[in-house]
Amino acid sequence: MASIVLPRIIRSGGGSLSELPATLSQLGLTAPFVITDAFLASNGLLDRLLAVLDSASISVGLFAGAQADPTTKVIDTALAAMQEGAYDCVLGFGGGSPIDTAKAVAVLAKRPMSYAQMKAPAQIDDAGLPIIAVPTTAGTGSEATRFTIITDEATQEKMLCIGLGFLPSIAIVDFELTMGKPRRLTADTGIDSLTHAIEAYVSRRANPFSDAMALSAMRLIAPNLRIACAEPGNRMARAAMMEGALHAGIAFSNASVALVHGMSRPIGALFHVPHGLSNAMLLPAVTAFSAPAALQRYAECARAMALADPGEGDQAAVAALIGELEALNTELEVPSPAGYGVDRERWFDNIALMARQAIASGSPANNPRLADGEEIEQLYRELWV
Ligand SMILES: NC(=O)c1ccc[n+]([C@@H]2O[C@H](COP(=O)([O-])OP(=O)(O)OC[C@H]3O[C@@H](n4cnc5c(N)ncnc54)[C@H](O)[C@@H]3O)[C@@H](O)[C@H]2O)c1
Ligand SMILES: [Fe+2]
Numbered sequence: 001m002a003s004i005v006l007p008r009i010i011r012s013g014g015g016s017l018s019e020l021p022a023t024l025s026q027l028g029l030t031a032p033f034v035i036t037d038a039f040l041a042s043n044g045l046l047d048r049l050l051a052v053l054d055s056a057s058i059s060v061g062l063f064a065g066a067q068a069d070p071t072t073k074v075i076d077t078a079l080a081a082m083q084e085g086a087y088d089c090v091l092g093f094g095g096g097s098p099i100d101t102a103k104a105v106a107v108l109a110k111r112p113m114s115y116a117q118m119k120a121p122a123q124i125d126d127a128g129l130p131i132i133a134v135p136t137t138a139g140t141g142s143e144a145t146r147f148t149i150i151t152d153e154a155t156q157e158k159m160l161c162i163g164l165g166f167l168p169s170i171a172i173v174d175f176e177l178t179m180g181k182p183r184r185l186t187a188d189t190g191i192d193s194l195t196h197a198i199e200a201y202v203s204r205r206a207n208p209f210s211d212a213m214a215l216s217a218m219r220l221i222a223p224n225l226r227i228a229c230a231e232p233g234n235r236m237a238r239a240a241m242m243e244g245a246l247h248a249g250i251a252f253s254n255a256s257v258a259l260v261h262g263m264s265r266p267i268g269a270l271f272h273v274p275h276g277l278s279n280a281m282l283l284p285a286v287t288a289f290s291a292p293a294a295l296q297r298y299a300e301c302a303r304a305m306a307l308a309d310p311g312e313g314d315q316a317a318v319a320a321l322i323g324e325l326e327a328l329n330t331e332l333e334v335p336s337p338a339g340y341g342v343d344r345e346r347w348f349d350n351i352a353l354m355a356r357q358a359i360a361s362g363s364p365a366n367n368p369r370l371a372d373g374e375e376i377e378q379l380y381r382e383l384w385v
Pocket of ligand 1: 037039040045067068069070094095096097098100136137139140141142145146147148149177178179180181182185189192275276
């Protein structure tokens with residue numbers, strides 16, 4: 001049995017940002033508290049959002065202090081800033097980090113709780129303030145997911161938080177906001193969404209609805225990722241990547257991610273590797289590890305990505321998929337942990353901790369091939385070379 005959850009309103013396509021005021025009024029919302037980061041507040045993108053709201057005489061509160069991989073401290077600060085005024089919704093503007101910050105703030109505004117109470121396996125289904133998500137990266141799909149990911153500063157753990165409370169009411173998905181993304185960010189966020197699509201499709205919790213969205217995401221992302229990196233001004237490629245990220249987000253919100261994401265979060269938390277990059281580091285090896293348990297599913301991924309002919313056997317299709325994921329990493333210059341500058345001793349000292357945190361997040365339990373602690377540690381060890 002499948003249970004599907006979605007934002008109430010999704011407006012996507014070039015120029016959809018201009019529809020934000022009308023969409024807010026559809027839900028009777030008049031006073032948004034905007035959460036973004038300092039870079040977007042200074043590079044002109046936030047000004048575009050504020051101009052659209054201003055043109056409809058909507059005045060806003062603003063917190064521009066969101067940080068990459070939001071921490072409990074930043075969320076507490078944003079919440080305190082919001083509570084100084086009177087707002088009826090929280091608007092996350094930016095990549096996954098500002099959107100995830102907004103999600104946590106929206107829930108905590110209505111129902112105070114500790115972060116230990118908020119993290120998985122807890123289900124936070126109570127509605128907080130309505131969440132509006134306006135993504136500026138084509139990556140996390142957070143605009144359409146029932147997740148937020150928060151780093152606990154005390155334990156250095158990247159916590160997955162799950163529940164309807166984190167699902168945006170409105171997603172405005174305008175690829176024009178992504179046209180200025182630099183190459184590295186385009187590659188990292190693009191691989192993040194490709195990982196969402198593949199993991200949703202092979203997940204033990206996949207269902208016909210999530211399958212359709214995952215395959216659609218792969219069809220959009222696979223032929224456009226390299227183009228978006230090589231030709232930043234290519235509107236067709238940017239549009240496809242943004243739509244693909246949205247479809248992938250819808251897919252994994254309804255099927256969950258799996259071992260790649262479970263293992264990726266601790267790398268992000270401990271070594272501050274950007275989320276998409278740590279996924280990319282893991283994706284070929286974890287795919288090779290997992291494929292024997294779901295050969296046909298991975299072969300379908302290869303076919304959706306146009307890496308294998310429809311008549312080609314599963315084994316050959318999966319080999320093509322793994323080859324493509326390795327080639328993508330080479331071409332998009334994805335470093336190894338060592339290449340990224342991670343200290344060798346710290347890496348090996350933390351492998352047992354990373355494996356424990358990966359398992360605790362619950363995501364590895366959705367993987368087609370279940371990995372025990374020792375196997376996860378071995379995958380981390382092999383990632384070093
Ligand atoms: N909630 C979910 O469902 C979900 C899913 C996957 C990942 N995540 C989380 O999302 C976070 C990563 O988000 P992200 O990859 O979107 O990056 P991000 O939000 O951390 O942003 C990375 C950098 O890109 C900049 N940036 C954003 N948009 C830009 C643009 N259009 N042009 C130029 N620069 C721009 C930002 O200012 C920032 O410096 C991680 O914390 C990850 O764990 C959440
Ligand atoms: Fe992700």
